[in-house]
Amino acid sequence: GAVVSQHPSRVICKSGTSVKIECRSLDFQATTMFWYRQFPKQSLMLMATSNEGSKATYEQGVEKDKFLINHASLTLSTLTVTSAHPEDSSFYICSASPGLAGWEQYFGPGTRLTVT
Amino acid sequence: DAKTTQPTSMDCAEGRAANLPCNHSTISGNEYVYWYRQIHSQGPQYIIHGLKNNETNEMASLIITEDRKSSTLILPHATLRDTAVYYCIASNNTNAGKSTFGDGTTLTVKP
Numbered sequence: 001g002a003v004v005s006q007h008p009s010r011v012i013c014k015s016g017t018s019v020k021i022e023c024r025s026l027d028f029q030a031t032t033m034f035w036y037r038q039f040p041k042q043s044l045m046l047m048a049t050s051n052e053g054s055k056a057t058y059e060q061g062v063e064k065d066k067f068l069i070n071h072a073s074l075t076l077s078t079l080t081v082t083s084a085h086p087e088d089s090s091f092y093i094c095s096a097s098p099g100l101a102g103w104e105q106y107f108g109p110g111t112r113l114t115v116t
Numbered sequence: 117d118a119k120t121t122q123p124t125s126m127d128c129a130e131g132r133a134a135n136l137p138c139n140h141s142t143i144s145g146n147e148y149v150y151w152y153r154q155i156h157s158q159g160p161q162y163i164i165h166g167l168k169n170n171e172t173n174e175m176a177s178l179i180i181t182e183d184r185k186s187s188t189l190i191l192p193h194a195t196l197r198d199t200a201v202y203y204c205i206a207s208n209n210t211n212a213g214k215s216t217f218g219d220g221t222t223l224t225v226k227p
Contacts, residue, residue, distance in 0.1 A: 104165050
């Protein structure tokens, strides 16, 4: 089956620093990847659509200058949380679709970010 | 995405079938029904999807009513590891991936 990985799985950083999260599709190419955020006891919220070779598309209310997305290749997208603050602490999840028999999404295992 | 409605929580005995309902009364003709689940502190996992016909794979079966206004996900022999939040999503290919996750159904499988 389609596999998506994320790195790191957990990260703790100090307020004001930047953190980069990688999302890789391991056995398929993904023109488009998606980044979600999930706060405790809440559902997933789509943050942005990452497009290979072009700018990401951000959902309303998501600051593009704070959450930098780069889709460098068909198998790699990165999310950088710049100048992180404690309120950015969350579970960040990416997804991608092989887009063959349908548009089902395969999700990474998530990255737990804690900003102190 | 069409709005979906699911019960907040359900319990199921281990070894029995778990039937999880989903209402999607405003679903449009080109929208598929997708099911995902999320085990605590993990990324969501794709389970199954369908358009009109019933579908079955190694994980589950999906039963879609003839009018497509509702569907049921069936886990034929639930195990403790099936305890998770189950999300039903209606989405078309144009919005592929921009899945709108509602609150889902928390399924608890009990021994």
